[in-house]
Amino acid sequence: MSQIRPTTVHIDLDRLVHNLGLVRAMQPEGTKILCAVKANAYGHGLVECGLTLEKAGADWFGVALLEEGKLLRAAGVQTPILCLSGIGGKLKAAEQALDHQLTPMVFDMDSARALNQAARAQGQLVKIHLKVDTGMGRLGVTLDHWDAFIQGITGLDSLEVQGLATHFASAEEDPAFTQQQARRFRDAKRILQSHGIEPSVVHASNSAGATLYEDLAFSMVRPGLALYGHAPAPQVKGLRPVMQVSTEVLFVKEIPANYGVSYGLRWVSERPTRLATLPVGYADGYSRALSNKAEVSIHGHRCPVRGTVCMDLCLVDVTDLPRAVRPGDRVELMGDQIPAEELAAHAGTIVYEILTGLSGRVPRRH
Numbered sequence: 001m002s003q004i005r006p007t008t009v010h011i012d013l014d015r016l017v018h019n020l021g022l023v024r025a026m027q028p029e030g031t032k033i034l035c036a037v038k039a040n041a042y043g044h045g046l047v048e049c050g051l052t053l054e055k056a057g058a059d060w061f062g063v064a065l066l067e068e069g070k071l072l073r074a075a076g077v078q079t080p081i082l083c084l085s086g087i088g089g090k091l092k093a094a095e096q097a098l099d100h101q102l103t104p105m106v107f108d109m110d111s112a113r114a115l116n117q118a119a120r121a122q123g124q125l126v127k128i129h130l131k132v133d134t135g136m137g138r139l140g141v142t143l144d145h146w147d148a149f150i151q152g153i154t155g156l157d158s159l160e161v162q163g164l165a166t167h168f169a170s171a172e173e174d175p176a177f178t179q180q181q182a183r184r185f186r187d188a189k190r191i192l193q194s195h196g197i198e199p200s201v202v203h204a205s206n207s208a209g210a211t212l213y214e215d216l217a218f219s220m221v222r223p224g225l226a227l228y229g230h231a232p233a234p235q236v237k238g239l240r241p242v243m244q245v246s247t248e249v250l251f252v253k254e255i256p257a258n259y260g261v262s263y264g265l266r267w268v269s270e271r272p273t274r275l276a277t278l279p280v281g282y283a284d285g286y287s288r289a290l291s292n293k294a295e296v297s298i299h300g301h302r303c304p305v306r307g308t309v310c311m312d313l314c315l316v317d318v319t320d321l322p323r324a325v326r327p328g329d330r331v332e333l334m335g336d337q338i339p340a341e342e343l344a345a346h347a348g349t350i351v352y353e354i355l356t357g358l359s360g361r362v363p364r365r366h
């Protein structure tokens with residue numbers, strides 16, 4: 001991709017390290033931190049973030065896909081990597097997990113058997129983390145089936161249960177339900193222990209859990225969002241956004257009053273207006289849902305988006321800026337002036353989707 005293009009994502013790796021330190025300081029002494037770097041480190045660049053976090057003392061990495069784990073290993077990352085979405089019951093995936101020293105989350109017997117078979121064929125033990133569903137309803141074995149599942153696991157002699165995990169459904173907004181999940185998690189751990197299995201890594205908390213409930217750290221927490229500088233709840237302070245998205249003005253023009261602009265003419269000027277055309281659109285991840293809603297920052301002033309956001313372009317109103325805007329002037333689309341949270345609210349979504357939605361054609365500068 002051409003580096004001439006002015007639309008870029010700037011990633012501040014110092015802020016990433018700052019946020020890791022802040023999350024670590026909120027945990028009881030000795031708590032391990034698994035850094036969630038799935039989905040290209042939430043759009044921030046998997047390898048760059050992985051190498052930076054490893055140097056800064058990350059204890060584990062969490063990826064969704066084996067492929068993401070393999071990319072980290074290819075980049076030289078030595079830190080343990082947990083594949084949060086498991087291996088889908090496939091022998092080939094089990095073999096790859098072993099080959100690349102990726103630790104799978106396991107919540108079904110097909111995956112357990114595949115891993116057992118792959119490990120036995122290589123004459124080794126494979127470390128796994130078991131996942132119990134305590135109320136998220138997504139991945140994990142429900143408590144009703146937990147005892148039978150553990151019995152099945154104990155019959156497979158090439159597996160080593162290193163970890164036990166669950167996932168909170170609404171830690172940022174429902175403390176009572178979160179504590180109920182934690183009680184079920186402790187029950188699951190007791191059942192596991194009754195089968196003679198003592199997991200050394202026990203983890204439940206995402207960013208919300210890790211920043212709001214010191215008592216639910218168990219032995220490891222799994223933050224994602226907080227590392228990238230976004231607070232899971234308003235009371236969490238001190239995180240610094242890692243990603244900034246900026247561009248440059250491509251073109252400036254004056255239109256008369258009563259002049260409709262962009263597809264569908266969904267904005268019509270009420271007065272003579274100066275518009276700047278920006279080289280960014282929904283194909284870059286600047287959502288069409290931001291049409292007529294979002295603002296950008298130019299010369300430190302906010303300018304509203306006018307009309308429909310197009311595939312590669314959008315328009316902003318620069319009429320009221322004290323200093324004339326010219327092609328080449330810098331524009332902040334997201335960052336310290338225009339928080340990702342604000343864009344998410346305009347687009348009717350969450351910050352996660354804004355961060356991960358920035359497309360591959362926007363170069364990342366670290």
Ligand SMILES: Cc1ncc(COP(=O)(O)O)c(C=O)c1O
Nearest residue numbers: 036084167206207222223224225
């Ligand atoms: C299993 C698991 N753990 C941890 C995380 C990190 O969550 P967050 O980004 O909210 O901290 C995720 C992300 O969705 C996840 O799926």
